[in-house]
Amino acid sequence: MRRVYVLGAGITKYGKSPFSARELALEASRKAILSAQLSPSEIQAGFVANAFSLSEKQGHLGPIVMSGLGIPDAPASTIESACASGASAVREAWINIGAGIYDCMLVVGVEKVSQLDTITATTYFSFGSDYIFEGACGASFPGLYGALARAHMTKYGTTELQLANVAVKNHENALLNPNAHLHKKISVEDVLHSPVVASPLKLFDSCPFSDGAAAAVLCSEDYLRLKGRTLSEKILIRGSGRAGGTGALHQRKDLTTLGAAVLAGREAFNRAGLSYKDIDFAEVHDCFTIAELVAEEDLGFFPRGDAAKMTEQGVTKIGGDLPINPSGGLKAKGHPVGATGVGQVVEIFEQLNGIAGERQVKDSRIGLTHNVGATGGSCGVHIFELT
Amino acid sequence: MLGGCFLKLAESAKVEERGALTEGQVTIKSFQEGIREGVIRGYLCSKCGAKYVDILAFCPVCHSSDLKETDLRGEGKVLTYTIQFVAPEQFMNEVPYAWVIVELDEGPKITGWIPFVRSPSDLPIGQRVRLRKSYLPGVVFEKI
Numbered sequence: 089m090r091r092v093y094v095l096g097a098g099i100t101k102y103g104k105s106p107f108s109a110r111e112l113a114l115e116a117s118r119k120a121i122l123s124a125q126l127s128p129s130e131i132q133a134g135f136v137a138n139a140f141s142l143s144e145k146q147g148h149l150g151p152i153v154m155s156g157l158g159i160p161d162a163p164a165s166t167i168e169s170a171c172a173s174g175a176s177a178v179r180e181a182w183i184n185i186g187a188g189i190y191d192c193m194l195v196v197g198v199e200k201v202s203q204l205d206t207i208t209a210t211t212y213f214s215f216g217s218d219y220i221f222e223g224a225c226g227a228s229f230p231g232l233y234g235a236l237a238r239a240h241m242t243k244y245g246t247t248e249l250q251l252a253n254v255a256v257k258n259h260e261n262a263l264l265n266p267n268a269h270l271h272k273k274i275s276v277e278d279v280l281h282s283p284v285v286a287s288p289l290k291l292f293d294s295c296p297f298s299d300g301a302a303a304a305v306l307c308s309e310d311y312l313r314l315k316g317r318t319l320s321e322k323i324l325i326r327g328s329g330r331a332g333g334t335g336a337l338h339q340r341k342d343l344t345t346l347g348a349a350v351l352a353g354r355e356a357f358n359r360a361g362l363s364y365k366d367i368d369f370a371e372v373h374d375c376f377t378i379a380e381l382v383a384e385e386d387l388g389f390f391p392r393g394d395a396a397k398m399t400e401q402g403v404t405k406i407g408g409d410l411p412i413n414p415s416g417g418l419k420a421k422g423h424p425v426g427a428t429g430v431g432q433v434v435e436i437f438e439q440l441n442g443i444a445g446e447r448q449v450k451d452s453r454i455g456l457t458h459n460v461g462a463t464g465g466s467c468g469v470h471i472f473e474l475t
Numbered sequence: 476m477l478g479g480c481f482l483k484l485a486e487s488a489k490v491e492e493r494g495a496l497t498e499g500q501v502t503i504k505s506f507q508e509g510i511r512e513g514v515i516r517g518y519l520c521s522k523c524g525a526k527y528v529d530i531l532a533f534c535p536v537c538h539s540s541d542l543k544e545t546d547l548r549g550e551g552k553v554l555t556y557t558i559q560f561v562a563p564e565q566f567m568n569e570v571p572y573a574w575v576i577v578e579l580d581e582g583p584k585i586t587g588w589i590p591f592v593r594s595p596s597d598l599p600i601g602q603r604v605r606l607r608k609s610y611l612p613g614v615v616f617e618k619i
Contacts, residue, residue: 210562226613228574236555
């Protein structure tokens with residue numbers, strides 16, 4: 089495999105947007121290409137991460153986006169892996185460039201769902217479950233994670249108060265992120281007294297439905313040399329991992345962990361030649377508060393059942409020993425499904441380049457992204473290093 | 476995985492004819508009809524004996540393709556659950572209700588819902604439940 093770098097990154101504001109998916113994708117892509125200091129003509133191919141574009145009556149987003157960038161001849165196709173579409177697209181671009189098929193690629197993730205009312209959006213999201221056996225039997229997305237939360241509480245004694253701590257922390261971080269969907273300081277009491285969505289999860293335990301897009305330009309080491317670019321102070325994809333799990337949550341042996349995240353993490357660490365101790369900060373898939381705790385345990389950052397305590401002690405705050413979701417995470421930065429995994433890479437790009445402003449994690453050289461599809465039917469983990 | 480497949484084709488030079496969906500195999504339709512009749516239709520692996528409620532082409536345990544339909548009694552215990560206060564379209568008039576993951580006495584796991592559950596005190600983990608014959612959507616369980 090050739091070494092693959094992130095040369096540029098761009099992101100739109102997350103939240104309710106008046107723009108369509110194609111417009112959002114174009115904004116993030118233009119920013120990423122400008123950030124890489126390239127002409128779009130350098131982009132040889134692309135992947136679009138997206139799950140719900142048919143809700144806007146538009147399929148085949150690849151050529152639509154490439155045409156809008158003025159490069160209709162460059163091939164692009166959609167990658168759908170539910171909420172892990174972004175990491176899957178990054179992974180496929182990493183493989184394509186690593187294998188020598190292309191030297192310079194665009195990865196753009198995008199979602200536009202605010203045209204749907206809450207019930208319709210809830211229904212669309214339930215299509216990401218094993219629908220016949222879960223969604224059609226009454227499970228919503230928060231419901232699936234609610235069942236996981238109850239299993240975790242039963243096995244490890246995790247409390248609703250401890251879940252609330254995650255939301256409070258991520259809202260605090262999002263206040264420092266101008267692109268975040270939710271700019272609202274909340275207290276533990278606010279979370280505990282917010283309406284129940286799917287017990288034990290409440291409104292403030294849940295990520296919002298967001299619109300938004302994020303993009304990254306990936307290139308090979310050969311390309312950097314050819315263009316006379318320096319190899320130092322660049323963002324290297326040091327490790328990549330991807331794994332699957334049963335599409336249905338209930339088919340798992342253990343309902344308190346996502347096996348796909350454990351396997352994807354292991355592959356990424358192995359490929360990087362690093363351990364969890366080497367990670368300076370991470371962006372993890374906190375679609376619900378419980379998911380952040382499970383992610384920290386699945387990646388081996390903390391022993392099983394300890395993540396809630398570590399959060400309580402401030403270990404995962406910006407300025408703590410292991411900052412988790414300095415961007416605000418899915419919980420408060422927002423969760424535009426297809427964009428989420430690529431948006432995590434954008435955060436890593438900003439943090440490692442020292443341009444994350446008030447939410448800057450000091451002295452960081454190695455960051456990790458963890459992006460989960462549905463309840464862990466798919467997961468992608470990437471490790472990035474500032475060279 | 477595909478490599479083995481191509482090798483096999485090269486040897487026999489034909490497209491495999493076994494493996495088509497056949498009578499006696501669980502389909503989404505037969506599963507859903509079963510639920511209306513009060514029966515859970517699952518798979519029994521003829522080779523290793525594993526039982527599953529799912530739509531399968533190979534056994535997830537031993538990877539045999541010899542899967543037979545088997546009827547399950549529909550009784551088991553609640554492993555975990557949530558109480559839905561916001562629900563997908565089909566269930567929006569049923570809230571609140573419990574969405575449950577149930578381990579059936581024969582081993583396989585399945586999900587379903589229990590109407591009129593409002594609070595965790597109504598449904599301890601481990602609660603015994605059984606399938607309720609019903610024309611409501613999905614798989615409906617009731618407490619025993």
